[in-house]
Amino acid sequence: MADVDAQFLRSLFDEEGSLHTAGRTALYRLYGPEGLLYVGITICPLTRIRTHLREQPWGSRVIAVRIDYPDDPEAAERRAVRAEQPRHNVVFNGPVAPPPPDPASRPRTRLTVERRRLAELEAAVPESATHVRLLARAIAAKRRRIADLTRDLQDAEGAGVRVAPRPRKERP
Structure with missing residues (x-):
């Protein structure tokens, strides 16, 4: 594999090995030979899809995946499930749609999640000076993200309206 190809592939993933989404929520669809199996949303699409493949009884029938990044993923998921009727979605597939989610949820x-990841990073034992620098950068990034999410949560709980997540700042 050419060095350019390797750099491109590495750029697709974040430090934790998840598909790099820049903080956006992905809407994913899983297809089987008989059609659409499942529709869901997540901030870590590859991790979530891998979980479905391992843990769901229908996981072995998945033959295709589609990932999109809509502006309002929760609403897009509701619309997709109601319109496309995936075989294994339980929520939104009934006669009456559930109420919209709590804006603070x-x-x-x-x-x-960010607090847990920060605790894991802070507990890590570095193996070299390079590891120390990488851990220090990751800890600083998680602390910034937790501060942003804390403000988002306070805004959502105080206003009672849906708050769009703040876009993550790109690393230099």
Whole structure:
């Protein structure tokens, strides 16, 4: 593989090995030979899809994946499930759609995930000076992300309206 190809492939993934999404939420569709199997949203599409493939009884039938990044992923997921009727979606496939999600639930979940990842990074034992620098950068980035998510959560809980996640700043 050419060096340019390797650099391109590395650029697709973040430090944790997930597909680099710049903080955006992905809408993904999983297809089988009989058609659409499942529609979902996630901030780590490859990790989530791998989980479905391993843990769902229908995972072995997945033959294709489609990933999109809509502006309002929650609404796009609701519309896709209601219109496309995937075989294995339970939520939104019934006669009455569930109510929209609590506006603070997404920032609260992201904040919990980022705090856990920060704790894991802070507990890591570095193997070399390079590892120390990488860990220090990752810890600083997680602390900034937690501060942003804390503000988003406070905004969402205070206003009671849906708050779009702040875009992540690109690394230099």
